Amino acid sequence: MATAEFNRRDVLKGAGAALALGGIGSLAQAQAPITVGFIYVGPKDDFGYNQAHAEAVAEIKKLPGIKAVEEENVPETTAVQKTMQGMISQDGATLLFPTSFGYFDPHMLAVAGKNPNVRFAHCGGMWTEGKHPKNTGSFFGYIDECQYLNGVVAGHMSKSRKLGFIAAKPIPQVLRNINAFTMGARSVDPSITTTVIFTGDWSMPVKEAEATNSLADQGIDVFTMHVDGPKVIVETAAKRGKFVCGYHASQAKLAPAAYLTGAEWNWITAYKTIIDAARTGKPHPNFVRGGLKEGFVKPSPYGSMVSAPAKKAADDVKAAMLKGSFDIFKGPLKDNAGKTIIEAGKVFKQTDPTLEGMNYLVEGVVGKTGA
């Protein structure tokens, strides 16, 4: 198998070289062959954050002229710097996708400084004009839109009016999801509350299971989460006979009877944009963001138990989001201590960078952001 692969790669390389040498590059439609490196912080089959990336990479691999090299379980230490440099020196990669948040600073910036001719596209970071080099960039999706849709479905399907959110850390990206989910649910019934538990880190299977059980004991009947691998929460909630809305990738396979819908990444869109720019010699897209409308995120297909009114309500909001006429964060909005966060009449568009510094939990969330 391995030999066959090497052969295929060699053939591709040879073909590329022949095209270039023969001066018949025009046949390649200005799409130069490219080697792209993808780096994951966890296993590729985690039913979560890393799987969402790996699934898109599997699609990318099918495209002609693209060779993808992948490495999983790379910690945010010098190891990732070495992996990036190795992909460049050993595999000839000219475009890298370090996908974990912690890869950005200092690791990617350090390697990017040493390799000005290689492009770096980081997932999740805040690339800033003037502060970060031009050969680096960041892309991310407004997945809170899908969490809002999760909330709408959860709001319809909950009987106890109590929802549960199991999260890693109280950082802006996570708070934004908790708030969007809660507001989606409360758009159905303002008496709904979301109880949030922070486990403290991205991958804490034991604590995630404990949190799920303890919330289930408190009468919570629909769960969602923001952790790296939602597998444990989905399975535990299903075992307790509760519903669950997924996150990152689809976990429907793990619990078909409990899985209502989910907020999924659709990284292929961002990947293609950035790879195409590299292959056609266009400037590196430094700051790439998008939501449902741009195809950066997508909801999982509804489970069979989701009621018709729930589907309709969620589909209506989705249609408005796709048209760009729906704003999640708009005034009047209060936090869960009763303080006004957004004045009446004020609207934050999804692209507003203010939202990427979110530090509050909205009314209806039971929990605290404090460390």
Place this chain on the structure above:
Amino acid sequence: MNARTADTLESVALPLLAMGGALLLFGGFIWVGGKSPVDAWTLLFKGAFGDWFSWQNSLQRAAPLMLTALCVAIPARAGLVVIGGEGALVLGGLACATLPYLFAPPGNVFGSALLLFAAGLAGAAWIALAGVLRQWRGVNETISSLLLAYIAIALFKHLVEGALRDPASLNKPSTRPIAEALLIGGIGGSDIHWGLAFGIVACVALGLWLFQTPSGFATRVVGGNARAALLVGLPGARITVAACAIGGACAGLAGGIEVLAVHTSANASLIAGLGYAGILVSFVARHNPWVVMPVAVLFGGFGAAGSLLQRRMDVPDASVLVLQGFAFLLILASEALRGKLFVARARPVSEPATVPIAPQVTA
């Protein structure tokens, strides 16, 4: 061949044979998976030691492991099994990143040294605590050091995500970045940072101390038989705690170096299991500081090779763990052959040379 030569030959031959066996087994494993073992072997070598890039890769990965392995090796020589080096490492990193909150250290080598000193001190105090608990409260140090590591990590997160958090670090809570002038750079333009030098110096120096000085000898006597040590008038308690402190200082230093040479601030990326990897390194090196060096480089090599293997052969990350497992199991198992390998040529009268293995904890 006299007994001594046979002994030396064995010390070299046994690990080599074990490594060879591990590679063979790994080849079989890869073959069962439907891939070419020859490709895998070639890539392993290329990735770990094939060229200058690979060497830099392996050595850089090895640097922190030397220091965290010493956190196991030195207490082990005094008869304690300490496995909580991770705690000393994260607190060392934290101390290093916290010192600039208290006052501005001079922006030069002296300032960096000051930060590293703070890191070593924090690590030393943490592991010494495990020694004290063991010595005066009778708490098993293996358990307590492990639990202390959990506490250290919790404390680290609490402070980094709370009181010490740099408000500019939004989605990745970190302490304030350390001034550029205080950071540690690469050795002679290479990618290898000066942490490697610290590791080598610490291993060589602590080896000399253990095997060439009276106090090192005293430590080994305490480790060999604590009661006998007390009988001959050695201050057992003091020696035990000191050994813990020395080990902890090494792990703390490793944390400080990670912060100054790699991360530039203290954050959760520091908690990468380097302290736990050091346990394995130390046990494979049979708690000999000199042997820790090559074993750490081997370990770094596995990491580097695993990286290339994944990218070229599309095998999961875990496959290198399988190789590592084979290698260390066989290295430890090969001890059973010690004294028997060259026995036919050795003189029959000599007793099989016994080598001190990991000292057992006495009740």
